[in-house]
Amino acid sequence: MWFPRLPSERALRLRPVEGPFAIIAVQSNHERLYALNEAAERQGLECGMGVADARAYVPDLVTRPADIDADRRFLTMLARWATRYTPHAGLDGEDGLVLDITGAAHLFGGEAAMLEDMKDRLARTRLSVKIGIADTRGAAWALAHFAPGIAGAGKTAQALGPLPVAALRTNEKTDTALKRLGLNTIADLTALPRATLARRFDMALIERLDQATGQRGETVSPLSEPPHYGVRMMLPDPIGLMDDVMAALSRLIERLCQKLKARESGARLLRLTLTRADSTAQTCELRLARPMREAARILSLFERSVAAVDAGFGIERMRLEATSVENLPAEQLSDSGTAPADALDDLITRLGVRIGIDNILRFQPVESHIPERGFAELPATAGRIDMDWHAPRPRPLKLFAPEPITAAPARRPPSRFSWRRMRLETASTTGPERIAPEWWRPDESWRSGLRDYWKVETRQGLRLWMYHTPQAPGWFVHGLFA
Structure with a gap:
């Protein structure tokens, strides 16, 4: 196709x-x-x-x-749709599908009826398609691209004969060389001795010719099913005690973690479905701050959710599924058996079970010289961002909206000034650090233009982060150092 x-x-x-x-x-x-x-x-x-x-x-x-x-995603979706005709459906390049319909055509009334059904269904979805059916994959590709239709059983060579040599899926250089020699069709090519073709061209041409005519096999690789991370358990008798539910859940988690480990993956969102004797179901969701596949840790994090379950007349079925999975390759553990960041992530997960993990935020650095844009608040589940960028000079521990001071106008920090009803005297200064506004971002607070920042230590013990605006002379306090 x-x-x-x-x-x-x-x-x-x-x-x-x-x-x-x-x-x-x-x-x-x-x-x-x-x-x-x-x-x-x-x-x-x-x-x-x-x-x-x-x-x-x-x-x-x-x-x-x-x-x-x-x-590519759309073509993959079409390949899954094509499994209605045969389970052996795979991708063929960037714009085609290949189907092995051996033993399946009679279910649709024969090859001709199957081909018409394919065309009708795709036409209703506003998709143009050209289909070739033949004994070999190479011949089917040639027919689809140059003479759509069906080559009867045993008539592959006859159907391929009048087609151009490009129908053999050779590269452009080989096609041009063949045409210069007067070999325009596949029939012209097959009329020559194989030894002559082998001496003049590489073996790739011989291989493509053999694949098209059926002298060399060519398999169809169907799409592999996406991995399914789900396990279930049918209980012989209904259970209702928390210890019994946790014991059964422990077995489910062990089996699920084995699947995750086999694919070097970790779960980020787990859903536990408990079906009671009256056929009603309750669901417990566990969102993790990091990908995880350690059964013991996951089990302990489920305790609070399971304790809130109403077992009713008893639980008969349990199903555990990892609905969100991320790559988790093997890594070197520390002496304590845990990775360095595991403890913090486990704490975030435990707090998230109580108050909702979306309510836990984490500060992440942002590549910007503007103090207010040097960080961002992101959900804790977003993970940490490793960055090599750092501000050229230390930033204050406490940052707040700029507050004006009362002092004589000057380009250097004043020796005496008033701030927050306090009279302060300057002991030492470090600076200036000039920061320009980011013109590509609208920001009302930075429309005043340049700022010259100074680190000012006062005799009263305060260490202030102050700036001066040259274009509109004035002094402001923007932060406090520890």
Whole structure:
């Protein structure tokens, strides 16, 4: 199955456009057409054409940037849809699917009926597709790209004969060389002795020819199912005591952690579903501050949630599922058997069980010289950010909104001034540190312009962080050092 307009049709499904439309991508530092819709193709545009040239031909051309990842996800979704025809469905490049329908075609009334059903269903979803069915994967690809249809059983060579040599999935250099020798079709190629082809070209051409004609096998790799991190337990008799529930939960967690460990993953969100004897269910969720797969620790964190469960006439079924999973590769542990940051993350998780983990915030550094933007408040579950950037000079421990002082106007810190109804005398000063506003960010408090910051120690024992504004002379206190 070949989708010649997959990127453009995927984008048009989200936001339809009337008239010529194209997806553009940057190739060799130039914007070029990456995919087109049918209207753009009818006006003579081709993939690979420069955007400027395309607009000269078609002034009303509508364009959008390419999203390769979204195209890949969409193609994967189509591959999962194709499993309605056969369980052996996989990806073929960036714009195709390959299906092994051996033993499945009769369930849809034969190959012809299956092909028409595929076309009808995809047409209703506004997707263009070209399909080839043959005995081999190479022949099916060739038919889909150059002569859509069905090659009957045992007629693969006959169907491939009139197709161009590019149908063998060879590279452009080999195709050009074959055409220069007058070998335009696959029939011309097969008429030559294999020894001649082997001497003139590399073995890749022979391999592709053998795969297309069936002399060499080529497998279909179906999409692998995403890992499922869920375990369940059916209890022989209903249970209601917390100790019994925790004992059963311990077994579920052990099994789940084995799955996580096998894939070097850790759970961030766990959901425990308890089904009672009256078929009603209660759910307990545990959000973790870090990926985790240590069974003993996870079990202890569930105690508070399980204690709040109303067992009713007893619990008959239990299901534990990790609904959010992150990579957790093996790492060197400390002498105590725990990683250095585990204790803090466990504390955050325990507090989160009580007050909600979203209510716990953590300060993270931000690359900005502006004091108010040097940090950000993020949820504790966001994790820590490792940064090499540091402010060029120490920042005060306590930062507050700038407060004006009463002093004689001067460019250097005044020897005597009043602040918060206190009369202070300057003992020593360090500075200045000039900080300019970030012009690309609107900020009312920084529209006054430059600031010259000074560290001022007073004889009264206060260590102030003060600044002077040259453009509108004035002194302000912005923070306190410890």
